[in-house]
Amino acid sequence: MQGKKKTKIVKTIKIDLDKCNGCRACEVICSAFHATPKYSSTNPARARIRVIHDPLKDVYVPVYAGEYTAAECNGRDKYVIDGKEYDECAFCRASCPSRDLFKEPDSGLPLKCDMCEDDPPQKEPLCVQWCLNDALTYEEREEEVEEEVEQAEMEIGLEALANKYGLGKIMDTVARMSMSR
Numbered sequence: 001m002q003g004k005k006k007t008k009i010v011k012t013i014k015i016d017l018d019k020c021n022g023c024r025a026c027e028v029i030c031s032a033f034h035a036t037p038k039y040s041s042t043n044p045a046r047a048r049i050r051v052i053h054d055p056l057k058d059v060y061v062p063v064y065a066g067e068y069t070a071a072e073c074n075g076r077d078k079y080v081i082d083g084k085e086y087d088e089c090a091f092c093r094a095s096c097p098s099r100d101l102f103k104e105p106d107s108g109l110p111l112k113c114d115m116c117e118d119d120p121p122q123k124e125p126l127c128v129q130w131c132l133n134d135a136l137t138y139e140e141r142e143e144e145v146e147e148e149v150e151q152a153e154m155e156i157g158l159e160a161l162a163n164k165y166g167l168g169k170i171m172d173t174v175a176r177m178s179m180s181r
């Protein structure tokens, strides 16, 4: 079904590899911001940005978490940086069943960068603010999207929850939440 088009602000983070020194401040602030309660702990395993390191070449590559994927993809690319070949999944932004990256360590639920959505909103995503080397730059652009895209994103999130906890439990929780409102 073809949905109506609407304009959406697409938020992205541009990464400059030459400027990243692997300090991992981005991982620290991201995990602290998303801790419950906020700023109560720092655990890079909960961060929605991870810094991939090649010790031999001393290359650091910050990767922030994208969409959850329910199955391994098949159109993978190999990457070569400064002559070193990285495996197909090394810089993938998806939380995927075939690896542990971008999964909440306790629940296994997928982690996705939310550009630090908050109320009131951040002036810039926190990892960008905390990167003192300017390796991360926040960018916004306008794009025309189908209205159903957002619906599809919500369905993928629900599917991840249902796979983990079972549909019955999710329905019970939703019913409980709506009664307590």
Ligand code: SF4
Binding pocket: 019, 020, 021, 022, 023, 024, 025, 026, 027, 051, 060, 062, 130, 131, 132, 133, 134, 135, 136
């Ligand atoms: S804070 Fe910046 S320099 Fe430090 S690891 Fe993250 S991206 Fe790299």
Ligand code: SF4
Binding pocket: 026, 029, 030, 047, 048, 049, 064, 065, 112, 113, 114, 115, 116, 125, 126, 127, 128
């Ligand atoms: S923008 Fe925010 S949520 Fe996304 S990786 Fe950076 S600190 Fe984490």
